[in-house]
Amino acid sequence: MQKWFFLFAFPLIFIKLRYKGSIIAAIVAWMLMYGSFALGAHTGKTGFIYAVLPLHGFCFTFFFVAGQLYVDEKAPSSLRNAAQGLIAFATYGVGKYLGTLVAGNVVDQYTTQGVHDWVSVWTVPFVMAVIILVGFVSLFRENLNTGSETGNT
Template structure:
C-alpha cells in the first residue's frame, strides 16, 4: 500500500521530509513495542505492522532516489551496491550484535524484560531522528570532479 502511495507523498515531502517521516514512524513503531510490553495489550503489537511497511518504503526508497540523483551516472551502480552492502551487510551485522547484547543485558534467569529491551531502540531511533533533522541538507552542494581527458572511465570509477 505504501509503495503505491509513496510518489504522491514524495512529491510534497521530497527527500528530507520523506526520510524524517520514516524515522518518526520508526520511533512510533518501537514505542508501540514498548507499550505492548508494558501494558500487555496486543493491539500495540499489531499496530507495528503498518509502521514497518511505512518505514521501509519511505526510508529506503527515498534513500535510493537521493543516491540516484546525486551520484555520477557512471557510478550509480557502484553507489547502489555500497548502499546495499552498508544496510544489508554491515548494518544488519552490527544491528544483530547490538540487539543480542541488549537482550542479554535485560534477561534474568531466562526471563526477558521486554519493556527495557524495546526502550533501547526507541531511544536510538529518537537520537537518529534529531541528528538527521539537524544535519541533513537536501539542497547541499554537489561535489564536482574533473577527470583529465584520456583517462579511461573504467580505471577511475573505483577511486571516485
Template sequence: MPPLYKKTGDKSLVNLLGLDAFILFKTPKFAIFFAFSLLLGAALQLTNAYGDTFIQDFKNIPSYKDLTAVKYPAIIMSISQISETLFILAIPFFLRKFGIRYVMLFSMLAWVLRFGFFAFGDPADGLWMIVLSCIVYGMAFDFFNISGSLFVETQISPEIRASAQGLFMMMVNGFGALFGSLSSGLIIDKFFTHADKSKDWHGIWLTFAAYALVIAIIFPFVFRDKHGIEVKHAADLA
C-alpha cells in the same frame, strides 16, 4: 552538480571490483547519508530478529498462551508485508509534497512508533498496538529504503551509480544488519535478560525506540539536501 567521478581509459582493480562508489565518502553529504543508512539498517535488523520472538514469548504467560496472536504470530507479522506494499504506492505523493530529506525523516520517526507500540502492546487488550506497529513498519521500511535508492539515483553521476546503489544496500543490509545484530545481542544479554533467561521486552523495545528517536533528532541537523528539481524527478521515478 559536478560529477564526482571521471572515466579513464584504464580500469583499476577498484573499478573491476565495483568499489568506485567509496570515493563518495570524501563528500560530507554522502558520507552522512551512508552513515545513516547503516544506522537504519541496524533498526531493520532489530525488528527482523526480535519481532516474532517477542510475540511468541507471550506463550509463557498463562493468560496469553491460548490467544490466536500467540499461537500464530506469523499472521500478525504478515500485516507488515501488506503495509510495505501500500506505503510503496504512497511514496510518490510524499516525495512531491515533502522531498527526499523529510521522507527519510518520516521513516526514522516511524521506527520510533514501530518499537514504541511493541513496548506497550500485548496479544490481548494491547493487540491494536501490535497491529499498529506492523502498519507503521511499511513506512519505516519503504520510506528510507526506496527514497534512499532514489537519492542515489538522482544525486550521483551515472559512471558510479550502480556501484553506489550496491554500497547503499551493503550499508543497510550488510554493515547495518551486522551492527544491529551484534550490538542488540550484547545489550539485551547484559541489561534485559533475567536470571531465568526471560526477556524484559518492555525495556528492550523502549531502548530500541530511544535509539531510533536519537537518530531522527540528529538527522535533519546534519543531513541537508535542497528540495528542488532533483526531488521532483525522484518522485517521478517512484
C-alpha cells in the same frame, strides 16, 4: 502486504515530502513502532503491537527507497551503479549485521534468569531512533535545486 501499499503510495507522498521529509517520516514511524512495542510490553495489551505492524512497510519504503533515490540523484552517472551497490551493502549487509549484534546484546543485557524485560528491550531502539532523528534533522541538508547540478532539467 503493507509494503506493497506503501510502495505504490510512495511516489505521490514523495512529491510533497521529498528526501528529508520522507526519511524523517520513516524515523518517526520507527519511533512510534518501538514506543508502541514498549507500551504493549508495559501494559500487557497486544493491541499496541498489532496496531503498529503496518508501520513496518511504511518505514521500509520511506527510509530505504528515499535513500536509494537520493543516492541515485546525487551520484555522477558514471558512478551510479557503484553508489547503489555501496548503499545496498551498507544498509542490507553491514547495517543488518551490526543491527543483529546490537539487538542480541540488548536482549542479553535485559534478560535475567531467562526472563526478558521487554519494556527495556524496546525502549533501547526507541531512544536510538530519537537520537538518529535529532542527528538527521540537524545534519542533513537537502538541496532542492538538484536538477541543474546533475545535468537534469
